[in-house]
Amino acid sequence: MSKICLSNSFPLTVQFGGGAELLFNNTKKHDVILPQKENPWTLRLLIAWLKENLLTEKPELFVQGESVRPGILVLVNDQDWELIGELDYELKENDNVLFISTLHGG
Amino acid sequence: MPIQCNNIGCKKSAILKRPKTSDKICKECFFQSFETEIHDTIVKNNLFHPGEKVAIAASGGKDSTVLAYILKLLNDRYNYNLNLFLLSVDEGITGYRDDSLETVKKNRDDYDIPLKILSYEELYGWSMDNIVKQVGRKNNCTFCGVFRRQALDRGAAILEADCLVTGHNADDIAETILMNILRGDISRLSRCTSIITMGENSIPRCKPLKYAYEKEIVMYAYFKKLHYFSTECIYSPEAYRGYVRSFLKNLEKIRPSAIIDIIYSGENISIRDDIVLPNRGICKKCGFISSQNICKACMLLEGLNRGLPKLGISKRHKRCKFWLEQCKHILICPQGSKMTSLGRTQHMIQIKESLFNSFL
Ligand SMILES: [Zn+2]
Ligand SMILES: [Zn+2]
Ligand SMILES: [Zn+2]
Numbered sequence: 531m532s533k534i535c536l537s538n539s540f541p542l543t544v545q546f547g548g549g550a551e552l553l554f555n556n557t558k559k560h561d562v563i564l565p566q567k568e569n570p571w572t573l574r575l576l577i578a579w580l581k582e583n584l585l586t587e588k589p590e591l592f593v594q595g596e597s598v599r600p601g602i603l604v605l606v607n608d609q610d611w612e613l614i615g616e617l618d619y620e621l622k623e624n625d626n627v628l629f630i631s632t633l634h635g636g
Numbered sequence: 637m638p639i640q641c642n643n644i645g646c647k648k649s650a651i652l653k654r655p656k657t658s659d660k661i662c663k664e665c666f667f668q669s670f671e672t673e674i675h676d677t678i679v680k681n682n683l684f685h686p687g688e689k690v691a692i693a694a695s696g697g698k699d700s701t702v703l704a705y706i707l708k709l710l711n712d713r714y715n716y717n718l719n720l721f722l723l724s725v726d727e728g729i730t731g732y733r734d735d736s737l738e739t740v741k742k743n744r745d746d747y748d749i750p751l752k753i754l755s756y757e758e759l760y761g762w763s764m765d766n767i768v769k770q771v772g773r774k775n776n777c778t779f780c781g782v783f784r785r786q787a788l789d790r791g792a793a794i795l796e797a798d799c800l801v802t803g804h805n806a807d808d809i810a811e812t813i814l815m816n817i818l819r820g821d822i823s824r825l826s827r828c829t830s831i832i833t834m835g836e837n838s839i840p841r842c843k844p845l846k847y848a849y850e851k852e853i854v855m856y857a858y859f860k861k862l863h864y865f866s867t868e869c870i871y872s873p874e875a876y877r878g879y880v881r882s883f884l885k886n887l888e889k890i891r892p893s894a895i896i897d898i899i900y901s902g903e904n905i906s907i908r909d910d911i912v913l914p915n916r917g918i919c920k921k922c923g924f925i926s927s928q929n930i931c932k933a934c935m936l937l938e939g940l941n942r943g944l945p946k947l948g949i950s951k952r953h954k955r956c957k958f959w960l961e962q963c964k965h966i967l968i969c970p971q972g973s974k975m976t977s978l979g980r981t982q983h984m985i986q987i988k989e990s991l992f993n994s995f996l
Contacts, residue, residue: 548698548854549866600885603854610855612653613639613660631866632698632807632854633881 540564540571541624544580548631550602555586573604574617576627592629603630641665651859655849655892663859670856674844675710681831683842684799686717691797693788694722694751696739696865699803702853703845705862707801708747722751723795725787728763739865746863754791756783760933762940770940782932786924792839804843807850807884810895813902814880823913829902838923849895 544560551558564571564579574596581593592599597617604611605628611619621627638649641662648662654669661669678684692707694700704722711718724740737753744751757763760783762770792800809829816825827833832842845853857864887894907913918924919931926932 547858547866600882600889601850603851605858608651608859610650610652613650630854630858632850633885 540566540621542571542576542621543624543626544576544584545626545628546630547628548603549633550592550629550631553587553589553592554580554584560584571621572617573606573611573619573621573627576621577617598629599633601631601633603632604628605630652852652855655851655888656896658892666852666855666859670848670852671706671709671713674706674848675714677831677847678710678716678844681842683801683832683844684716684718687719688798689719689721689796691721691723691752691788691792691795691800692749693800693802694724694740694743695803696724696736696743697803698854698857698864698866699805699808699845701739701743701862701864702857703801703803704743704749705747705860707844708749720749721795721797722749723788723791723797723800724751724753725759725784725791726753726755727784727787728756728765736865739863742863752791752795754787754794756787759783759787759790759794760937762937767940782936786931786933789839789841789924797839800839800841802841802843803845805845805848805850805853806895806899807881807888809843809846809902810898811877811880811884813898814884815877818880822907822911825902825905826907826913829899834925847896847899 540563542562542564544562546554546558546560554560562584564576577593577598578596581589585592590599592602594600598604604616606614606619606621607626608628639660640646641648641650642659643661643665646662646665648664650660651663652666653660654666684690690707692700692704694704704720707718707720710716711720722740722744724737726737740751740753743749755763756767764783788800788802812828813825816822816828831844831846832840834840856862884895884898914927916925917927917929919926919934920929921934922931924931924933928935930938
């Protein structure tokens with residue numbers, strides 16, 4: 531992941547909680563810079579990108595098909611993604627995307 | 637673009653789609669509805685009576701953290717007049733519980749609820765580390781399973797609680813209903829939906845979060861900034877319970893009411909009169925529920941105390957045998973350090989699942 535901040539790059543904050551951070555190098559907060567592209571970045575594309583670029587362990591515990599595993603909650607800027615179109619949501623620069631696993635820790 | 641809260645008269649923007657109702661609601665309305673629904677569950681089912689001493693089973697996880705926070709809040713708001721305290725068990729396995737006990741201590745300080753941590757030493761007269769010294773690593777899983785199953789009930793009895801509350805949520809109950817159907821376990825199936833059950837020693841256990849969705853519990857904890865412990869991150873997709881959980885989560889994705897619908901079905905299944913359920917007798921030594929004259933825990937303890945630790949292990953419980961093979965004592969023995977963090981996690985989950993089954 532390039533840390534060089536080009537003018538045509540797409541900055542984003544990605545956070546993990548509820549145990550999902552264990553799959554991402556045990557780090558809760560990641561400032562990421564997505565490559566700029568012609569089509570808009572959607573959550574669908576972000577999930578695929580995270581799987582390729584940020585995930586360090588057991589992809590099957592995070593991804594299912596083109597989405598996250600059911601039971602992982604997604605919030606964008608503290609809003610439930612079910613309110614904003616889920617996978618089709620178009621990300622904006624500096625959005626804060628949070629993935630919380632509900633799958634364990636009762 | 638913000639979406640307006642569905643509650644009539646509320647102009648705030650929605651932050652959550654409720655799985656039970658599909659309502660889109662704002663943070664304040666969510667807090668209000670979530671808390672009120674749990675209050676309604678408590679009142680409708682007569683869970684508590686004024687003056688009672690209530691032990692909250694505290695693990696430091698999301699469910700028990702939210703449960704402790706809400707019970708404290710409702711107790712103050714509606715004057716339940718309950719004497720609440722947190723109850724945790726420390727197995728005395730070096731390194732295992734430290735983080736989660738730290739979280740429970742933080743719950744105590746944050747919510748101002750007294751905390752009692754009981755050690756195995758206090759509950760049984762033997763710490764797990766000492767048991768290992770006595771019986772060797774080969775057999776300690778038998779002890780850890782049997783002792784864990786009774787630990788909370790025993791703790792509640794020692795501390796003279798009137799009631800023990802656990803953080804089982806709607807997803808947990810639905811999952812257990814499905815598990816019991818899949819296993820053909822009729823007696824568990826008929827018990828697991830009750831909101832109040834008799835514990836293994838006749839102190840009632842109850843589940844105030846029975847109708848609360850896991851999604852909402854986690855969202856509530858997040859928006860209230862409640863601190864909980866979650867290293868035991870994720871079910872292994874291979875395990876049997878893991879499949880059931882995945883199945884349930886996939887169903888929920890398609891039809892969020894599925895969870896509450898399964899609970900409704902479970903509650904309304906009746907068992908034919910001519911089905912003979914196994915007799916739940918009482919242990920002659922300790923009074924806990926047992927299918928034998930002497931319960932497993934007492935049997936094992938007697939063996940330990942008489943210096944014959946193999947007593948009671950010979951007819952090993954199937955589940956314990958499973959653990960033995962699976963875990964190779966990674967938590968208790970130094971070999972544990974050779975496991976990957978995920979392997980260790982899975983082991984803890986197995987132990988927890990078995991523990992969990994015995995609660996319901
Ligand atoms: Zn509102
Ligand atoms: Zn007994
Ligand atoms: Zn073990």
